[in-house]
Amino acid sequence: MSTAFATIDELRTALDSGKSSVVEIVTDCIERAEASQDSIHAFIGLRAAGAIDDAKRADARRASGEVLSPLDGIPVAIKDNMVQAGEPTTCASRILEGFVSPYTATAVERLERAGAIIIGRTNMDEFAMGSSTEHSHFGPTRNPWDLTRTPGGSSGGSAAAVAAGIVPAALGSDTGGSIRQPAAFCGVVGMKPTYGRVSRWGLVAFASSLDQIGAFARTARDCAEVIEVIAGHDHRDSTSIPAPVPHYAESFHGDLNGVTLGIPTEYFEAEGVDSDVLESVRAAIGQFEKAGAKTVEVSLPHTRYAIATYYLIANAEASSNLARFDGVRYGHRSRDANGLTQMYRKTRSEGFGTEVQRRIVLGTYVLSAGYYDAYYRKAQQVRTLVRSDFERAFETCDALVTPTSPEVAFAFGDKTDDPLTMYLSDIYTASANLAGIPGVSIPCGRVGGLPVGLQLLGKPLDETTPLRVADAYQRATDHHLHHAGSSE
Amino acid sequence: MADHASQSPDSKYEVVIGLETHVHLRTASKLFSPAPVLYGEEPNHSVHPVCLALPGVLPVLNRHAVELAIRACLATHCTVHERSIFARKNYFYPDLPKGYQISQFEEPLATKGWIEIVIDGADSGESVSEKGDVEPTNKRIRLTRIHMEEDAGKSIHDEGIAGSDATLVDLNRCGVPLVEIVSEPDLRSAAEVSAYLRTLRSLLRYTEVSHADMELGQLRCDVNISLRIRGEQEYGTRTELKNLNSFRFIEEAIEAEVKRQTAILDEGGEILQATLRYDPERRETFVMRLKEDSDDYRYFPDPDLIPLVVSAQEIERIRRQIPELAEQKCERFQSEHGLSEYAATQLTQTRALSDFFEATAVAHGQPKSVANWVLRDVMQATKECDLEIDAIALTPEQLANLIRLVDDGKTTAKSASALLPELVRLGGDPVALVRERGLEAVSDTGVIDQAVADVIAENPENVEKYHQGDEKVINFLMGQVMKKTQGKANPASVREALARVLDQ
Structure with a gap:
């Protein structure tokens, strides 16, 4: 068969x-x-020989009846910001030139133990900073639906690998929407679980309090299966949550009886939202109701502060997290530097791309003496307000339905000249990272031949409800079955 | 003690000193990584991906370090907070792999404590009595806070090692758990600083929080110094002497800095807030950098770590485990064991010594006698063998048995003392050793009577003195008899035989 x-x-x-x-x-x-x-x-790198060796072992296990898990023998791609022992990790940056990890990330290790075959490392915005995968030292990834458009980002490589039918599933990381937005742009399923659900051990940090590993797949059911394997407490990550991981598919009843979905008013009234995108999302809501769900309007009043808050916190943390890339122990070191300060300056100027440098500078500024209270501390306070918005909303509903992105995949270069416009494409996704809640994006139609993504947000630790709604929708519709190049 | 001219009570200026003391905690592994804490290991051998700040690693807090830190806080009367926060202190340096040090900033582990120090009147410059006698006084040094943090690695600039102008980095020390103990500016002289550090060191060792070995860098301090005209309330501008790691350097550096500041102020100059380095060769302090050039550390809560929460019950549990400290023990040795203040002070110098003494005293039953043995003979033998008291093979039970042999007249004090170096090195059963070495006391009346008769015959003039009432002569005659019996004669039997013959 063709796979x-x-x-x-x-x-x-x-x-x-x-x-x-x-x-x-x-x-x-x-x-x-x-x-x-x-x-x-x-892809940034393929593990051809290693993957074939792993595949032989998987076949041998199968022959002797020792299948490790439902994922045994299933090929999976990983975003190039998760380490695997003996393999390079680049974060799509020149600064990690030549770095080979001596250890394996927990999420990757759990896939390996389940027998999944890691076939390669996918492209991304450098250090996961971007929404288009244009900011990669190795060149951009193109959207399989339209090669003149971006796949979204920062996990654009993983989204595109699934959308192009290369792999059935891939891991990504989501700091402000970096799984959900490319999933929407590429017409696949992408989930960011609750913060702390999947260990960050071995995930190269962008913004530690926001980063979360998640998965891409063609169906909600497949996505749930991968999340189940990588989720769960890990003593190597102090922010990892010691809670049992449910078997999600057990709750996939097909119908949505007893489920109340909240429709956040602010998300449908935001400026600059494509009306066709909203129409697709509204049509999907009708489908949810048909499957038995109730809908209620809810308000998330602090939504308009989310982007500013997100960029203050994410950049502040990034400025500190990226300090370790200093040319001293690994990765790129400038050849023509005289003295320590110059070595640092040249190494980091040569090693980091402009977007990364921009964010380091912004983050350093907001943490500086005299500005900390006005920016970082204030942002933390607003973060608490954003979180309580969700808590209040979840008093009346089980999950929220929103568009994933205000528009469909944009063209290359559309937003690179104006970083602010680029930042605004995270408007529907960043709040979930500030609140630490789970979110999944599923394809819900097409506008101008390009996929539209719908986002379902759940209560903390409740990945089940968004996944259950997504599954019910996919049982009743066929949007997820269309793929780049497929006939209508 | 050096000449304290610059700090004498006659000086126009009062010296004001506050200390930041860094103390390595006695843990098996580092503060946030499983790498072992080892001293004297090959460079970069006790490291782990976390200490190297490899991409993707995360810190996990060592709970044993927290327990030791809390013990230090409680032993210094600090208030331990049930919730504290780890923060990142950001700066670039090659021996700081992450580009930030995990420390505590806005919400430290503990605040507001004190340490009581004893100072000689002569050193304090304040308690000289009218007659000019020096009276030791107690002084309470307030502590501002104690927080936990990780140590950095070491940069080695030595050309001999690096071969050129290169800098080598050793990360073995990187991540070793520390507490930083910050004092209020309550110290007034180098001697007070010394007393404070000695008291602190003893306390840290007693509580087994740290080995506090300055040579190994387990106890280091930064000294903040300012001068003010006597009687003034406002503090002067302070300077900071960094990373001093011996008592001698600390005292010398303070002397030198006080001299430097005095000279500037005397000339009507202004002290600039700065970080200084002490040059032991020239005995002078030098400005390394001025305050305005200093880093902005951009502290913020470390998002990789959750707040450190310690329950009130947990704090109480740790409080109950704190052993008796030197000062209390010294008092108890006097009241409970009837020791002199001198003996009690000597025996409580280290916890190992006091524990050894007390265990022997319990096994033997006569603490005063045991104190004499420990302070004189055991210390002597330990020194001869170049050992520390906590490294000797001799057990308290063995020592008690040995002393008992002497008490019972089975061997002599001299023979017992001669056996101690061997026992200290190797241990062993004193009863068997005395027998094997033929060191049993001679109680054979034939042998003793013969020696007594010989000594009396050889010393007619001393016998005469005795008969004239000089009873002290008997000690000399005893010594002669002991000599003749190679020190093996039972002294009581000798005294008895001598008295019998002399009083006939």
């Missing part, structure tokens, strides 16, 4: 029935990845 565009479920069936071997699937997968590099450029 392109196959779901995890379909690949597993092929393996179980003996129609395919893991080696065949992984070989196919790597061939597709290589073939699409010139056009889509979803």
